[in-house]
Amino acid sequence: MIAASSLPLRVRVGQVNQRLKGWEALRWVDGAPRVTDVLRREVDRFGGIGAIYGVLRADPWSAVHWHNGIPPERSAEACAAVQEYVTRNGCGVPVLFxxxxxxxxxxxxxxxxxxxxxxxxxxxxxxxxxxxxxxxxxxxxxxxxxxxxxxxxxxxxxxxxxxxxxxxxxxxxxxxxxxxxxxxxxxxxxxxxxxxxxxxxxxxxxxxxxxxxxxxxxxxxxxxxxxxxxxxxxxxxxxxxxxxxxxxxxxxxxxxxxxxxxxxxxxxxxxxxxxxxxxxxxxxxxxxxxxxxxxxxxxxxxxxxxxxxxxxxxxxxxxxxxxxxxxxxxxxxxxxxxVGLLDAPAPVARDIASLVDRAARQAVVLVHGKLPLDAAATVALIGPNADDLDAQLGDYTPPRPADDPGASTVRSALVARLGDDCVLHAPGSRVRTALGPEALAAVESAADRADVCVLVLGGTSRRSYSDEFADNGAVEGPAVDTTNGEGVDLASIALPEPQLELARTARASGKTVVAVVVDGRPRALTELAALVDVLLVVPFPGPSGGAAIVSALFDGTASGRLPASFPVADGVFPVAHDERRETARGYLDHRHPAGIPFGSGVSVAAEVREATYSISAAELGNGGSVLVEVDITEAGPAAVPLYGCRHELGVRPRRRTLLAVRRVQDETTIEFELGLDELGSWATGQPVAVPVEIGIWSTDETDEPAHAVRVRVTDENGTTPWQR
Structure with missing residues (x-):
């Protein structure tokens, strides 16, 4: 392998630099890749390049799109053209892409x-x-x-x-x-x-x-x-x-x-x-x-x-x-x-589309209410994210092809399922702004004619080719209706008022109201939850998200759990489920900051078998573990979390921590093997075995229940300082 000491100083400086934005190093001209003067100058300056970022990147910041970008099937050819120029005109050291x-x-x-x-x-x-x-x-x-x-x-x-x-x-x-x-x-x-x-x-x-x-x-x-x-x-x-x-x-x-x-x-x-x-x-x-x-x-x-x-x-x-x-x-x-820079790429065929669809379905979280809906229902489809593919994708996303057979919005998936006549679409508002009285009247009309109202609300990480960007690609300046992504931090995470007005209008119809919140961050959903019969939360589910949501609505397939706590109101932070226990009583107007706790969603009825386990810190540090059995009385595709509360002398405990999680289908008993990762202290950033007592439970209670099973990690005397 080449050693740094064998290279001239300017080449060494070049090897630790990654200055170029790759889309500026290459142009697609007359059906072929062409290196640019930008690349030539960099190679001349340093006798080579350490790495190039983003030769293939396509998005509004790079200004690369389907009309000027590298055709997908010729990506490797484009990278090879850059590589050939760098190695031939530099010091012979290949560049990292x-x-x-x-x-x-x-x-x-x-x-x-x-x-x-x-x-x-x-x-x-x-x-x-x-x-x-x-x-x-x-x-x-x-x-x-x-x-x-x-x-x-x-x-x-x-x-x-x-x-x-x-x-x-x-x-x-x-x-x-x-x-x-x-x-x-x-x-x-x-x-x-x-x-x-x-x-x-x-x-x-x-x-x-x-x-x-x-x-x-x-x-x-x-x-x-x-x-x-x-x-x-x-x-x-x-x-x-x-x-x-x-x-x-x-x-x-x-x-x-x-x-x-x-x-x-x-x-x-x-x-x-x-x-x-x-x-x-x-x-x-x-x-x-x-x-x-x-x-x-x-x-x-x-x-x-x-x-x-x-x-x-x-x-x-x-x-x-x-x-x-x-x-x-x-x-x-x-x-x-x-990475074997001189080796040829080895493509591996994988059925990635089915994996993406499966992940999208698992992302749907049923917060409250009962599904499925009546398969013969006429649906009033309301809200800004009901027929917006971009609103399902998140930031750092390339433009989608114009005709993508695997993509679906909630509207397109509903029409495919129920037929066009049974889907009454009325957006009602944009993500952050109202559309006016006529749009709201259309919502009222659709709700009156439908059997059920489905509101698709939330946020979007949409990027436009007309947006302004900072030097690192973050959004800079006002971006129309963008509420998420790099450069889009919000002082308020309340659901925008125009969307709440849609929920009030649907509620006034007297029909069953289902709200689907498609977003990339926790929101304060207390007011919305009170206005709807069913509440689904779906973190940006990707291009097939529409079909995943419709399957949850009509097949009852929602199996996700909230990966973060949702606050009860705007301005109530922090709310994470594993914050430390406080001696303070909390806010006067909000005694319980978390409106929807971490782990909420379709759950499996599970209970840890009562027992007290004991293991020494020395055994734990040497690879020892404890097997905890959990009985499942009500099964189905879902995640089963195992929570714990550590009692360590002199340290204020967290309300609870997630020890482990397993997805199950139809099991009646599962085992969790708890080792150093789960039972050790992470105070230094890596797991260390220390004497501690841990209460364990598998219910969704946010505080340690009285019947919690115990694991005792003991010292050389067979006790924990907590017991003394």
């Missing part, structure tokens, strides 16, 4: 999955791994080496616009699903998991804002998914925009070197988030000093930054040692070796 894949490859014709929050609702580790493998195979066959994959962020503030990229508010569930994603995808491409760390708990839910939390909160909540990814062999981590107690993540040596490498023994690559090193200018006097901060902290590869091109100056000024640069270059070269 890096693409976004937060819920499918962000390229023309690629498969779009339900967003992470939807997979969190399904709580299906096996399906998540299968989906990741299929996406990885698709990405590799099109020339991609490295996929940027969301999943480390833990959703602790629903005001954050990127909530849809989180698997859950629960760190254990997030850890299970991100590890499954890494395992599945890395059979084909390398994964850089993002974002490290605490971006889901920024002040006020503002993207990239600081996270003034303590080390225990950091370890127990925000590092647990990262440790799971590292243990699964993830190729890289992306350092986030935010700071932790004032120290920016991309300059945080204690995190990027101390935790990841020294404590965890992980040996992959750290990539900075887009322009994150340039943003260190508020912490450093000039670009060279900012680059030195990041390099010394443990960043190996930049993303669109100018600052990292000043590393030669940083060396001249003695701000970094040459060994610091060589260490980063060697990690980049090791990744190139790992």
């Amino acid at each position: 890096v693409e976004e894949a937060p819920h499918g490859l962000q390229a023309l014709g690629a498969t779009t999955l339900p967003v992470n929050l939807a997979l969190g609702a399904g709580m299906d580790v096996g399906l998540t791994e299968e989906l990741a493998a299929a996406v990885g195979a698709e990405a590799r066959s099109r020339g991609t080496h490295v996929a940027l994959v969301s999943g480390l962020d833990v959703l602790r503030d629903p005001r954050w616009g990127r909530a849809e990229e989180c698997f859950s508010e629960d760190p254990a569930l997030a850890a299970m699903l991100v590890a499954a994603t890494v395992r599945g995808m890395q059979g084909h491409v390398a994964v850089v998991a993002k974002h490290l760390a605490v971006q889901g708990a920024g002040i006020g839910g503002r993207n990239g804002s600081g996270a003034p939390i303590g080390p225990r909160e950091l370890g127990e909540v925000h590092l647990r998914p990262a440790f799971a990814a590292a243990r699964a062999g993830v190729a890289g981590f992306m350092a986030a925009y935010n700071d932790i107690d004032g120290v920016p993540c991309s300059a945080n040596r204690a995190l990027l070197t101390g935790t990841l490498r020294d404590e965890w023994g992980w040996d992959g690559i750290v990539m900075a988030d887009g322009t994150a090193i340039d943003r260190l200018r508020d912490s450093a006097p000039d670009p060279a000093a900012a680059a030195a901060l990041a390099l010394r902290a443990g960043v190996d590869l930049s993303l669109w930054d100018e600052a990292f091109t000043h590393l030669d100056e940083a060396l001249d000024r003695g701000l970094v040692d040459e060994s610091d640069l060589d260490r980063a270059v060697d990690r980049v070269l090791a990744l190139k070796h790992r």
Whole structure:
């Protein structure tokens, strides 16, 4: 393998830079790929390139669409043209092709999955791994080496616009699903998991804002998914925009070197988030000093930054040692070796469409009410998301083909099921704005003529080619009706008033009212819930979401659980189910902040067999485990969670934590094997065996029930400090 020490200095600097936006490096001209002067200048400047981001990316920010983008079937050819130019005109070291894949490859014709929050609702580790493998195979066959994959962020503030990229508010569930994603995808491409760390708990839910939390909160909540990814062999981590107690993540040596490498023994690559090193200018006097901060902290590869091109100056000024640069270059070269840059892609055929459909169906959460509906009903279909495919997709999504046979909105799926005459469509409003008296009158008319009213409400991460974007692709400036995604943090998460007015109008008709909230973040739904007979919540379910929702309505197939708690009202935060128990009494006007708790949805009647289990900390630390049996008296396709409450001397307990989860079909008894991950302390970001007593239960109660089963992790004397 090539070593950094064998390369000239300018080439080494080039290898740790990823400045180009890939769609600017290549043009599709007269039916063939053509490299641009932008690429030529970069190769000439550095004698090669470490990595190129987004050669295949297609979306409004890149301004790439079906009329000017790379045809899907010729993606690998386009990447090969860039690769040939870089290796022939540079130092001979191939370039890494890096693409976004937060819920499918962000390229023309690629498969779009339900967003992470939807997979969190399904709580299906096996399906998540299968989906990741299929996406990885698709990405590799099109020339991609490295996929940027969301999943480390833990959703602790629903005001954050990127909530849809989180698997859950629960760190254990997030850890299970991100590890499954890494395992599945890395059979084909390398994964850089993002974002490290605490971006889901920024002040006020503002993207990239600081996270003034303590080390225990950091370890127990925000590092647990990262440790799971590292243990699964993830190729890289992306350092986030935010700071932790004032120290920016991309300059945080204690995190990027101390935790990841020294404590965890992980040996992959750290990539900075887009322009994150340039943003260190508020912490450093000039670009060279900012680059030195990041390099010394443990960043190996930049993303669109100018600052990292000043590393030669940083060396001249003695701000970094040459060994610091060589260490980063060697990690980049090791990744190139790992992904087999000189090997031909090995496409793997997978039936990804059926997996996507299955994930969409598992994302449908029945919060209250009874289904299915009468198959002979005439439906008044109301609301802004009833016939809007884009509203089902989430952010970081390529444009869909004009004629996509696998796509369905609620309206198209209802018409296919009931016939056009039985579906009376009246949108009534946009997502955030009213359409006027005539539109509301049309809603009244449809409701009067129908047997049942189905409202499809919520939000959208829609991006328009006329929108304004920041230098990292986040929405900047007003975007019509966009309520979710990067750059769309909200001060209020109440359902917009025009949508509530639709619910009031439907309620006044006297008909059965069903509300389907399609969104990418928790909402305050208390008022809506009081206006409807049936309430479904569906995190952005992907292109086949319409059919999944209609199946839930008429076949009773809803089997998801809420992956995050929904607040009882706007401004009531935090509400996560695993917050610590408080001595305060809560808000005077809202004693119980969580309106709809984590885990709500179609549940299975299950109960832990009463017992007291005991295991020593030494046994637990050496791979020991406890088998807890759960009896199921009412089965069906659903997730069965196992909750626990830790009692550790001197530590205020959390109300409950998710220990494990299993999806079941028709089982009558299941076993949970609880080992170090489930019973250990995560205070340092990795599991450690300590004496503790844990109450365990499988019901959906938000506080530990009196009949909870106990697991005692004992010390060398056979007791726990809690018992003493």
